[in-house]
Amino acid sequence: MVKLLKVHGSENKFFILDQTLLETTLNDDELKSVAINFCDNILGGADGLLVIDTSENCLGKMRVINADGSEAKMCGNGLRTVSRYLSEKYQLDNFKIETMESDLDVEKAPDLYNGVPAFSVEISPISFQKADLPFSYKQNDEMIDMMVPEFLPDQSFTAIAVPNPHLISFVPEVSQLELGDLGQKLNGKNEYFPEGVNVSFSQILDTNKIFVQTYERGVGFTNACGTGMSATSLAFAMLHPDKFDPDKEISVYNPGGMVKTKITLNPVKENSQLRLIGNATFTHTLEVSEFNLHSNNLNDIDVAETGEEKDYQAFVESISQ
Ligand SMILES: N[C@H](CCC[C@H](N)C(=O)O)C(=O)O
Numbered sequence: 001m002v003k004l005l006k007v008h009g010s011e012n013k014f015f016i017l018d019q020t021l022l023e024t025t026l027n028d029d030e031l032k033s034v035a036i037n038f039c040d041n042i043l044g045g046a047d048g049l050l051v052i053d054t055s056e057n058c059l060g061k062m063r064v065i066n067a068d069g070s071e072a073k074m075c076g077n078g079l080r081t082v083s084r085y086l087s088e089k090y091q092l093d094n095f096k097i098e099t100m101e102s103d104l105d106v107e108k109a110p111d112l113y114n115g116v117p118a119f120s121v122e123i124s125p126i127s128f129q130k131a132d133l134p135f136s137y138k139q140n141d142e143m144i145d146m147m148v149p150e151f152l153p154d155q156s157f158t159a160i161a162v163p164n165p166h167l168i169s170f171v172p173e174v175s176q177l178e179l180g181d182l183g184q185k186l187n188g189k190n191e192y193f194p195e196g197v198n199v200s201f202s203q204i205l206d207t208n209k210i211f212v213q214t215y216e217r218g219v220g221f222t223n224a225c226g227t228g229m230s231a232t233s234l235a236f237a238m239l240h241p242d243k244f245d246p247d248k249e250i251s252v253y254n255p256g257g258m259v260k261t262k263i264t265l266n267p268v269k270e271n272s273q274l275r276l277i278g279n280a281t282f283t284h285t286l287e288v289s290e291f292n293l294h295s296n297n298l299n300d301i302d303v304a305e306t307g308e309e310k311d312y313q314a315f316v317e318s319i320s321q
Contacts, residue, residue, distance in 0.1 A: 001302075002293060005085065006043050006284035008312075009077030010224035011256025013046040015039075015286070016085055019053050020060075022290055026051075032069040033296045039067035042298055043284060047219045050078045052085070060086050061098035066218030073100040073164045076123055076226020076276045077259075080106075083119040084280035101125060101163045109277050113318060115311030116279050120262075123162050123230040123274040133165040135193050143167075145239050150192070151182055158235045162274065165197045165217070166231040170239070174201045174213050176221075183215025200228040202236065208245050210236055211253045223256030230274045233261035238269065249277065257316045281312045 005016040015038045019025045026034065035049035048066050055061040062082045064072040079097065083106040087093060093108040102124055109118040127133075128142040137143060137150075143159040151157060151169075158168045167186065179201050187196040196217040203211045212232045214225035229252045237244045244250075249260040259278030266272045287302040 001287045002290050004286040004288065005081075005282050006046065006286065007050075007081040007085075007280070007282050008223075008256070009080045009226060009278055009280060010254055010259055012077040012222055012224045012226065013283075014048050014050045014075075014078050014081060015042070015046055016050045016052065016081065017293075018085070018089075019051055022293075024290070024294070025053070026294065030294060030296065031063075031065055034293060034298075035065035036067070036069045037296055037298055042286070042301065043303065047216065047222050048072070048075065048078065050075065050082055052082060055098040058096040058098040058103050059090060059092065063100070066216075068218045070218045071100075072218065074123070074162065074227055075164075076121065076228075076230055077224060077278070079104065079121045079226070080119040080276070080278055080280040081282070083108075083121060084117055084282070087119070112279050113311065113315035115308065116281065116315045118278060119280045120275050120277040121226075123227060123276050125163055126234065126270050126272060126274070127161045127163065128159065128269065129161075130159075132161045132163065133159050133193065133197065134195060135159055135165075135197070137192055151186075152178060158239070159197070160231040160234060162227050162231045162234075164227055165193065165195070166228050167193070167197045167199045168228075168232050168235045169199075169201055170236070171201050171203060174203055174211065176213070179213060179215050180221065183220070187215075187217050198225055198228050200225065200232050202232045204236065204240060204243055205253070207243050208248050208250045209253070210250065213255060224254035224259070226259070226276050226278070229254060229259055230261055230276045233263050234272060234274055237263040237265055237272075253319075257312070258319050279312060279315070281308050282306050283309050 051063040214228040264273040
């Protein structure tokens, strides 16, 4: 039997499959089918499948398969949960995890709340170049605080890859309707973001305090998007210096709770440093036979709750007061 986990970071939900536990690893087609099946049908679904593989230079490697079967370059909320998994497996608190484009530094952080373990993860590399998102809008090589009436009138947009693509807009109040419409448009066939983009709207609440909601590529509305909150924090620090205190962490509220980000701006903006700090919650363990996993038969799974979710909910309660 193979043991999987259902996990979340800010209620951005995933299944974790550690391929190193298998006799034979799943190939890419099998991973895609299993990701779609798990994310649609098991335990109320999830936003993606996080796959752990061996790595030459790091403690492990993380791959991210979105709910629709597409593969993402990175996942910030997911990386925290994989960090916790590897930290417990190897009894280490500070190490590196390989992701598609870079080896990222991760470390155990103080608990977010009683019974809510937390991890701090590096988010990198950063790019604003149109080729890296990719995007195409008139002759622009970058899109920074730019009015784009083709997206929405009266809103400006910033495009950042970390390295998965994000489009960010600061708004007086988040309109789910407008976010959903724009997210759908830019993730369908369109001339601006040919490979789709994660779209985040953010409301500035106070100094170092923002709210972010994201429409995710390959998923749709999500409770939270870790790379999205990190990229939005960077845009916030760059574009709203009057509300940004560089010596302190930023509190990023989202529909699933709250995370912290730490932004160290660099005059060369691509060299700025981003850390994402937040919960790594395991809600369920699942056991399935390796044979059934290979044949994408998920009818016979043993599920057990971990009991951690009540502590996470107590944390959410504590921040909403
Ligand atoms: N939820 C993720 C990002 C998933 C990325 C994916 N939707 C894409 O870029 O295709 C996060 O916490 O960072």
